[in-house]
Amino acid sequence: MxxxxxxxxxxxxxxxxxxxxxxxxxxxxxxxxxxxxxxxxxxxxxxxxxxxxxxxxxxxxxxxxxxxxxxxxxxxxxxxxxxxxxxxxxxxxxxxxxxxxxxxxxxxxxxxxxxxxxxxxxxxxxxxxxxxxxxxxxxxxxxxxxxxxxxxxxxxxxVITQLSTGSSHARVARFLLLVAIDPHRTECHHLMREDIAALLGLTVETVSRVFAEFKRNGWLVEGADCPRINPQALERVATD
Amino acid sequence: MxxxxxxxxxxxxxxxxxxxxxxxxxxxxxxxxxxxxxxxxxxxxxxxxxxxxxxxxxxxxxxxxxxxxxxxxxxxxxxxxxxxxxxxxxxxxxxxxxxxxxxxxxxxxxxxxxxxxxxxxxxxxxxxxxxxxxxxxxxxxxxxxxxxxxxxxxxxxxVITQLSTGSSHARVARFLLLVAIDPHRTECHHLMREDIAALLGLTVETVSRVFAEFKRNGWLVEGADCPRINPQALERVATD
DNA sequence: CGTCGCGTTGACGTAGCTCAACCTACGTGG
DNA sequence: CCACGTAGGTTGAGCTACGTCAACGCGACG
Missing domain, CATH: 2.60.120.10 (Jelly Rolls)
Known part of the structure; x- marks a missing residue:
């Protein structure tokens, strides 16, 4: 310095x-x-x-x-x-x-x-x-x-109760809600698919497919900066 | 008192x-x-x-x-x-x-x-x-x-790295090794199938089937007191 | 331009879930 | 004493969610 x-x-x-x-x-x-x-x-x-x-x-x-x-x-x-x-x-x-x-x-x-x-x-x-x-x-x-x-x-x-439990859809939804940055949980940290997979105990391909589905449903937008989510919709997916 | x-x-x-x-x-x-x-x-x-x-x-x-x-x-x-x-x-x-x-x-x-x-x-x-x-x-x-x-x-x-990761066989094997009582890891605590399933993120049926297989292989004996295991054999199963 | 890192998508196989039947041990009440 | 219910475990048959393998796309970068 x-x-x-x-x-x-x-x-x-x-x-x-x-x-x-x-x-x-x-x-x-x-x-x-x-x-x-x-x-x-x-x-x-x-x-x-x-x-x-x-x-x-x-x-x-x-x-x-x-x-x-x-x-x-x-x-x-x-x-x-x-x-x-x-x-x-x-x-x-x-x-x-x-x-x-x-x-x-x-x-x-x-x-x-x-x-x-x-x-x-x-x-x-x-x-x-x-x-x-x-x-x-x-x-x-x-x-x-x-x-x-x-x-x-x-x-x-x-990680045990939310990210290692339940279907791939539920896990990914809970993940997105947990890595939210702002209090309204509308924008999240960006991670590579490989990291998300390693955190959720899934494969890259599965994570990719779930992301694609969430995007098709309009619950998730991946811009240049950081992913933006619809917390209400994901909350529903998270609880099953 | x-x-x-x-x-x-x-x-x-x-x-x-x-x-x-x-x-x-x-x-x-x-x-x-x-x-x-x-x-x-x-x-x-x-x-x-x-x-x-x-x-x-x-x-x-x-x-x-x-x-x-x-x-x-x-x-x-x-x-x-x-x-x-x-x-x-x-x-x-x-x-x-x-x-x-x-x-x-x-x-x-x-x-x-x-x-x-x-x-x-x-x-x-x-x-x-x-x-x-x-x-x-x-x-x-x-x-x-x-x-x-x-x-x-x-x-x-x-729990994250050993019990929530890998195949059902690996998880059950790691579980048995982890709940061992003695230093030689030959006898373990007894838990209901339901508890084991809830700890490993599996279903009761899957746990039951894996237990049955381990018993058939002679790696596990469930007596009246506490389960006895063959730690060497289970160690091998645990690492994959 | 080719390579590399990262992501996507499809086709296919399978491990584990679901549902259901059944079994044994054990307790409880007539 | 037997009849019955209950708790825990086992086993089978079928289904499906997820993993596997492979091809491909696309931007960054040298």
Whole structure:
């Protein structure tokens, strides 16, 4: 970023370092991990928090890799992937902006999945030691951490109950409703068919066919930017 | 239990109260939530921890119910169930002895699933206030709580990657290996076909047929006590 | 221009669902 | 004691939703 300021990116292959984080003026401060903390506490300890950019399809870390940092998604979309020995690829869950990734290293030594960017993604890299230090003096962080863990758990349960259950039509409909961006659920994130299939436990062809059908019915329009949906219609399909 | 000692079980319908917990001498103390705490800290604050017994098929709490306690499984097996509006029943995960149930009330007000006993189960009921009080003065509990949360998350991920993916044969094989009791994975918990189906996202008939086939192959014996399996053979089936 | 990545569509096979009959073990009430 | 109902499991026959394989389309890019 600045001349003479060396990027400390030895720890991460694909991401590019774009500076130190200014957590106090983060544009999504209200939803971030440290949102409960006071201004001055932030200023003191968040110096070693890096700001990263991860290009679509590049990976942040791999399953089984040793790690000493958690990440928060500032912008974009990240997928957690599990590759089975037989080659099966299953997306475990998607992380939207505000989500925390890799919390397992707070408890374990290694990451449990492969984290890959679906779209171009901005992240904060928070070293584990920053969290453990802050944790010692600030009880509010415990609550924040617990909340994040519960969020991940809720996401996982959603994948089980909504995205791995029922007909292909129901799953795709639920998927589209879940990856909605705005509160009215009219525009959604864009994912490749292959990713959708890996998330829903279906094949690319089946997903493609269901998408085609939804489009024929006018429930879905795939423009240049992002897919737009009719949430009411899809809600009906989702419940059967 | 003792005459004149009234059971404080107004909060729970199906479980029966069987006394206060003696956490210091708990037979599974090493694996329990408070295993990191010192003896004297336990003695002080764990008075309001109840010891419960839950008969097979009765439920501990329901989805959406407001709650103010988490539970740990001492003996037996508990299922977390999600009932979809259309009647679909999906088991989200199974809790073996040592697991913590209902941690969402540490962060939220209500439970996120229905918790039901698969077999006769012994539980400890730990009020949320006990945890929040202990948390204030004992940092070791944070670690313990995080570890439990991560355990739940790992369990959830297991359901996604192992039990909701692949052929019916692979799923059933992986299921049998996962519900093994002993380290050699030769004997497993017993579940009704209906529960297995709800956990694997299959139908009772399919599960029954796969079981029959495994038995014909000699990979599985269902005795009076608990099913016994050939882990090597099932491992082979599990990976495809 | 050819290649590559991604998506679509068709033809066909099959794994798993559905519906139905039936069986055994077990409990309950006359 | 038997008669009956019920809960859980098994098995078969047929259907269909989804997977598989293959061809093709189309834009991006070198």
């Amino acid at each position: 600045l001349a003479g300021m060396k990027s400390p990116m030895s720890y991460c292959t694909d991401a590019t370092w774009v500076g130190r984080s200014d957590c106090q003026h983060c544009d999504i401060r209200g939803t971030m991990l440290f949102s409960e903390l006071q201004e001055r506490e932030l200023g003191d300890l968040l110096r070693p928090v890096d700001n990263l950019r991860l290009a679509a399809k590049s990976s942040l870390y791999h399953e089984g890799e040793v790690g000493d940092a958690v990440f928060t998604v500032r912008k974009g979309l990240v997928r957690l992937v599990h590759y089975a020995p037989n080659g099966t690829r299953r997306i475990v869950r998607l992380l939207k902006s505000g989500s925390v990734i890799g919390m397992e290293v707070l408890v374990n030594t290694h990451y449990h999945h492969c984290a890959e960017a679906v779209s171009d993604t901005d992240l904060c890299r928070i070293p584990v030691e920053v969290i453990t230090q802050l944790e010692g003096r600030n009880p509010a962080l415990h609550t924040a951490l617990m909340r994040r863990w519960q969020n991940s758990l809720d996401d996982a349960d959603m | 003792l005459a004149g000692m009234k059971s404080p079980m107004s909060y729970c319908t199906d479980a029966t109260w069987v006394g206060r917990s003696d956490c210091q001498h708990c037979d599974i103390r090493g694996t329990m939530l408070f295993s990191e705490l010192q003896e004297r800290e336990l003695g002080d604050l764990l008075r309001p921890v109840d010891n419960l017994r839950l008969a097979a098929k009765s439920s501990l709490y329901h989805e959406g119910e407001v709650g103010d306690a988490v539970f740990t499984v001492r003996k037996g097996l508990v299922r977390l169930v999600h009932y979809a509006p259309n009647g679909t029943r999906r088991i989200v995960r199974l809790l073996k002895s040592g697991s913590v149930i209902g941690m969402e009330v540490l962060v939220n007000t209500h439970y996120h699933h229905c918790a039901e006993a698969v077999s006769d189960t012994d539980l400890c009921r730990i009020p949320v206030e006990v945890i929040t009080q202990l948390e204030g003065r004992n940092p070791a509990l944070h670690t313990a709580l995080m570890r439990r949360w991560q355990n739940s998350l790992d369990d959830a991920d297991m």
